Amino acid sequence: MLRKITLALLAMTMAAPALAFEPTRPVEFVVTSGPGGGTDNFARTVQSIISKHKLMKAPVVVTNKGGGSGAEGFVYAAGYKGDPYKLTFGTNNEYLLPSVADVPYAPEDLTPVAALALDEFIVWVNGESKFNNIKDFVAAAKAEPKAVQFGGSQSKDTDQILVSTIAATAGAEFRYIPFKSGGEAAVQLAGGHIDANVNNPNENRGQWQAGMVKPLCVFRPDRFPKGTAVHDGKGWHDIPTCAEAGLAIDSYRMPRTVWLPAGVEDDVVAFYRDVLKKVSETPEWADYVAKTSQTSKFMAGDDFNAYQTADRENVRKVLQREGWLVK
Amino acid sequence: MAEFDKGSVSRRTMEIVTALLTSAAGLSVCYGSWRSGIGWSEMGPGAGYFPFYIGVLIILGSLVTLLRSIFLSRFRGEIFIDGKRARSVFGFFLPIVAFLIVSLFLGLYIGTALYIFASMKWQGGYRWWICILAALAVSALFYIVFEIGFQVPLLKGPVENWLGIY
Amino acid sequence: MGNFGYLMDGFATVITMHHIVIMIAGVMLGILVGVLPGLGAPNGVSLLLPLTFTMDPISAIILLSCMYWGALFGGSTTSILFNIPGEPSSVATTFDGYPMARSGQATRALTLAFMSAGIGALAGVMMITLLSSWVARFALQFSSPEFFAVYFLAFASFIGMGSNSAAKTLVMMMLGFAFATVGMDTISGGLRLTFGLTDLIKGVSFLVAVMGLFGLGELLLTTEEGLRFEGIKARVRAIDVVRTLKEMPRYGWSILRSTIIGIWMGITPAGPTAASFMSYGLARRFAKDKSQFGKGDPRGIVSPETADHSAGTSALLPMLALGVPGSATAAVMMGGLMIWGLTPGPMLFIDRPDFVWGLIASMYIGNVVAVLLVLTTVPLYASILRVPFSIVGPVIVAIIFSGAYQIANSTFDLWLVLGFGVFGYLFKKLDYPIAPLVLAMVLGDKAEDAFRQSMLMSNGSLTIFWSNPLVSAIMALGLLMLVWPLIATAIGLRGSRRRAGQSAKA
Numbered sequence: 001m002l003r004k005i006t007l008a009l010l011a012m013t014m015a016a017p018a019l020a021f022e023p024t025r026p027v028e029f030v031v032t033s034g035p036g037g038g039t040d041n042f043a044r045t046v047q048s049i050i051s052k053h054k055l056m057k058a059p060v061v062v063t064n065k066g067g068g069s070g071a072e073g074f075v076y077a078a079g080y081k082g083d084p085y086k087l088t089f090g091t092n093n094e095y096l097l098p099s100v101a102d103v104p105y106a107p108e109d110l111t112p113v114a115a116l117a118l119d120e121f122i123v124w125v126n127g128e129s130k131f132n133n134i135k136d137f138v139a140a141a142k143a144e145p146k147a148v149q150f151g152g153s154q155s156k157d158t159d160q161i162l163v164s165t166i167a168a169t170a171g172a173e174f175r176y177i178p179f180k181s182g183g184e185a186a187v188q189l190a191g192g193h194i195d196a197n198v199n200n201p202n203e204n205r206g207q208w209q210a211g212m213v214k215p216l217c218v219f220r221p222d223r224f225p226k227g228t229a230v231h232d233g234k235g236w237h238d239i240p241t242c243a244e245a246g247l248a249i250d251s252y253r254m255p256r257t258v259w260l261p262a263g264v265e266d267d268v269v270a271f272y273r274d275v276l277k278k279v280s281e282t283p284e285w286a287d288y289v290a291k292t293s294q295t296s297k298f299m300a301g302d303d304f305n306a307y308q309t310a311d312r313e314n315v316r317k318v319l320q321r322e323g324w325l326v327k
Numbered sequence: 328m329a330e331f332d333k334g335s336v337s338r339r340t341m342e343i344v345t346a347l348l349t350s351a352a353g354l355s356v357c358y359g360s361w362r363s364g365i366g367w368s369e370m371g372p373g374a375g376y377f378p379f380y381i382g383v384l385i386i387l388g389s390l391v392t393l394l395r396s397i398f399l400s401r402f403r404g405e406i407f408i409d410g411k412r413a414r415s416v417f418g419f420f421l422p423i424v425a426f427l428i429v430s431l432f433l434g435l436y437i438g439t440a441l442y443i444f445a446s447m448k449w450q451g452g453y454r455w456w457i458c459i460l461a462a463l464a465v466s467a468l469f470y471i472v473f474e475i476g477f478q479v480p481l482l483k484g485p486v487e488n489w490l491g492i493y
Numbered sequence: 494m495g496n497f498g499y500l501m502d503g504f505a506t507v508i509t510m511h512h513i514v515i516m517i518a519g520v521m522l523g524i525l526v527g528v529l530p531g532l533g534a535p536n537g538v539s540l541l542l543p544l545t546f547t548m549d550p551i552s553a554i555i556l557l558s559c560m561y562w563g564a565l566f567g568g569s570t571t572s573i574l575f576n577i578p579g580e581p582s583s584v585a586t587t588f589d590g591y592p593m594a595r596s597g598q599a600t601r602a603l604t605l606a607f608m609s610a611g612i613g614a615l616a617g618v619m620m621i622t623l624l625s626s627w628v629a630r631f632a633l634q635f636s637s638p639e640f641f642a643v644y645f646l647a648f649a650s651f652i653g654m655g656s657n658s659a660a661k662t663l664v665m666m667m668l669g670f671a672f673a674t675v676g677m678d679t680i681s682g683g684l685r686l687t688f689g690l691t692d693l694i695k696g697v698s699f700l701v702a703v704m705g706l707f708g709l710g711e712l713l714l715t716t717e718e719g720l721r722f723e724g725i726k727a728r729v730r731a732i733d734v735v736r737t738l739k740e741m742p743r744y745g746w747s748i749l750r751s752t753i754i755g756i757w758m759g760i761t762p763a764g765p766t767a768a769s770f771m772s773y774g775l776a777r778r779f780a781k782d783k784s785q786f787g788k789g790d791p792r793g794i795v796s797p798e799t800a801d802h803s804a805g806t807s808a809l810l811p812m813l814a815l816g817v818p819g820s821a822t823a824a825v826m827m828g829g830l831m832i833w834g835l836t837p838g839p840m841l842f843i844d845r846p847d848f849v850w851g852l853i854a855s856m857y858i859g860n861v862v863a864v865l866l867v868l869t870t871v872p873l874y875a876s877i878l879r880v881p882f883s884i885v886g887p888v889i890v891a892i893i894f895s896g897a898y899q900i901a902n903s904t905f906d907l908w909l910v911l912g913f914g915v916f917g918y919l920f921k922k923l924d925y926p927i928a929p930l931v932l933a934m935v936l937g938d939k940a941e942d943a944f945r946q947s948m949l950m951s952n953g954s955l956t957i958f959w960s961n962p963l964v965s966a967i968m969a970l971g972l973l974m975l976v977w978p979l980i981a982t983a984i985g986l987r988g989s990r991r992r993a994g995q996s997a998k999a
Contacts, residue, residue: 352671
């Protein structure tokens with residue numbers, strides 16, 4: 001018996017380097033948002049798809065580490081250098097946060113695995129607002145600097161960066177009021193306490209259905225695909241892109257990203273990349289993306305790196321202009 | 328623990344010590360918020376504005392307590408804790424510290440089992456096999472509830488690793 | 494009355510064997526989650542979420558919401574038995590629940606808590622049934638200035654209670670604010686008071702503080718009496734449950750007042766924690782005989798429990814009607830709704846009345862099921878207190894530390910709990926009031942955010958807090974609460990209490 005075990009062990013150690021990586025213990029999904037947040041839904045959807053289609057033998061444990069705008073999760077994962085069992089879920093905040101806040105990790109402390117989707121940004125105004133297109137809205141803001149109030153989620157994060165970009169592009173000045181979440185910004189807009197927000201489609205969908213808010217334009221290079229009507233005969237496809245409506249910002253989107261700690265082997269990255277690739281090809285994934293009005297786009301390796309570089313470059317300009325850079 | 332054996336600690340001493348501790352906390356709050364900017368800009372109060380005055384108020388409140396404890400005779404003759412009670416409290420507190428240190432190295436499951444065994448054996452005076460059973464039962468129950476039932480991992484150490492439990 | 498018809502349809506959907514079994518399972522899991530500090534309702538619900546992907550939405554929401562009710566009940570249990578609040582919202586229950594349990598009346602304390610919790614929850618559901626559309630519109634009126642005013646009111650109605658020295662109360666409340674400040678600042682997007690410590694980025698968890706200050710601090714106090722003392726000789730008889738039930742009507746006013754506070758706080762949404770504290774503060778303030786508060790006054794249990802549960806229940810309304818979660822647990826459920834293909838928001842009532850009214854019907858039945866289930870377990874829980882301390886003590890310590898670890902998988906939190914425990918012991922012995930610290934910790938950062946958002950909206954002018962009738966009314970009420978002790982003294986209401994307090998101190 002003992003000999004058998006020894007032999008088996010020997011065989012395992014010898015065979016291991018030749019074999020590709022395969023997790024043998026529970027994989028921890030580190031979610032860089034609180035329960036119920038956008039990143040949380042993303043990670044739990046991936047988890048449910050993996051378990052439904054049995055894309056991975058090892059079980060998955062999800063932990064929420066949304067403290068410090070997600071810094072908690074990234075710092076935690078960065079501390080597990082070379083650990084192939086910590087998969088971290090986030091957005092572009094992974095490389096954004098270290099530029100605007102003095103957080104104890106660098107973007108390089110995590111290895112990019114893949115991005116699975118792009119979340120869109122839309123300019124929303126109150127349902128009874130006098131503005132029906134972005135041009136009038138911007139013109140009004142220009143006429144009265146700092147009178148128009150934009151609400152958004154968090155400070156110096158994607159929302160405020162977009163508002164700053166709009167201001168710079170249009171030559172207008174806005175006031176930005178940070179809230180804890182996009183949900184709060186949505187209700188403040190529905191209640192008419194702020195003039196506009198730049199929420200993701202999912203965050204304002206319910207209020208749009210009821211006509212409490214209305215979209216002005218979307219920061220996509222092309223319109224949403226055709227779909228069913230949401231409110232008053234209008235659907236997502238009817239929202240003009242901001243560029244075509246007269247606000248020269250071609251595209252502003254937020255990737256849904258997955259990371260590993262730095263220092264993991266290449267075959268580990270390859271393993272998770274393949275799993276996530278398979279996830280992105282399931283009907284359940286298509287369903288999730290459609291329901292939340294995101295755009296499914298699988299990016300890994302050089303694609304993803306190129307996307308990151310471009311995104312960081314754009315953001316960096318805004319941060320520099322606003323004087324938000326910490327380092 | 329030697330000082331406690333000699334006698335008891337007066338309430339006045341502890342009042343002064345605690346007030347000093349809270350004012351130290353106040354000072355560090357002031358320092359920390361001063362670093363994040365304590366001004367009032369056109370955007371309203373800065374990040375450190377409220378925390379700074381919170382720190383100031385902590386120091387003020389602590390000073391009042393401190394001065395009152397030193398100069399007023401309110402707590403004269405009052406005893407904070409006597410030797411016998413102190414021994415009892417430390418007899419409970421020190422094993423907890425040991426439990427935490429052991430857990431850092433061996434994980435919470437082993438730490439818990441050892442801690443429960445030790446407490447029951449030396450504080451409760453139970454027979455050793457009862458203690459072992461209880462210790463194992465609690466650890467096993469934790470494992471079933473947390474690890475299997477709710478899938479929240481507890482801190483694990485080398486022993487679990489060696490047993491192949493992750 | 495269309496709502497009533499819908500509700501009856503809802504009952505017809507929900508009252509099936511399948512759904513009742515789901516309810517019982519949900520409540521039981523919830524109680525377990527609530528009893529274990531550190532797990533908590535939001536975590537419990539998110540753990541169950543993947544299970545529900547394959548269920549139909551109505552069964553799924555019944556499972557999740559019943560787990561939520563169960564967790565709320567479980568949180569009160571540990572507050573009363575061990576002075577460890579399993580949920581932030583059950584902190585206020587410890588003030589009188591724990592002393593009552595210690596005096597050998599654990600059964601009575603638990604029964605009071607569960608019954609008033611059940612009543613509060615049912616009141617919350619009734620409000621949802623009758624007033625949903627009106628309430629949703631009311632909730633939309635609230636913006637940052639109004640939120641600040643509500644937090645101010647909550648502080649004002651809680652402050653100035655107790656006979657502790659003013660300087661100590663001030664220190665404790667400010668310490669609470671300071672702890673709430675640690676971590677990421679929403680308004681500026683920068684880190685504050687972390688002193689370069691990685692472990693402080695996530696902030697100081699409220700549960701960590703509470704487990705140390707209350708749970709561990711109390712254990713240390715208990716051990717002064719020696720480690721070998723036997724359990725409390727509590728008589729555990731089922732008849733005590735019945736006797737306490739008969740006692741309930743006496744607290745009618747407390748319950749009514751707490752229900753209103755709870756519903757209001759649940760929908761605005763300031764949350765169940767603020768509601769329970771405010772309700773406790775007001776119960777004490779309006780009581781003629783305050784001498785028993787903090788020593789096991791039944792009103793001190795009934796009031797926070799009623800408010801906690803009516804707020805917890807009403808918090809689901811903004812989620813359904815507006816698409817904003819009123820609590821952390823509601824946020825998770827909202828995530829679930831989206832995954833099941835439903836859009837929380839005003840149209841949900843119109844598009845999927847079967848779902849909404851099925852949920853509402855399940856809230857009625859689920860809460861009744863929950864109360865019945867927990868009531869039957871009361872004697873069981875109460876008998877835990879009879880186990881000798883040398884067994885129970887270490888087990889509680891182990892549960893506290895494993896719970897603290899689970900909050901953020903951080904060993905740093907273990908030491909924080911230990912530190913808070915030592916301070917809890919010191920504070921308790923030196924008559925520092927712990928409640929203001931806890932309240933400040935819960936509401937401090939929210940109040941600060943609301944204040945600074947208001948300043949952004951008004952360009953730094955404080956007049957925004959008097960800019961419309963709603964915010965003015967709440968601010969005025971808050972100021973009234975703040976000076977109420979003075980008014981009461983003037984009228985002479987407090988005369989007797991003051992004399993009693995002085996003679997006790999001397």
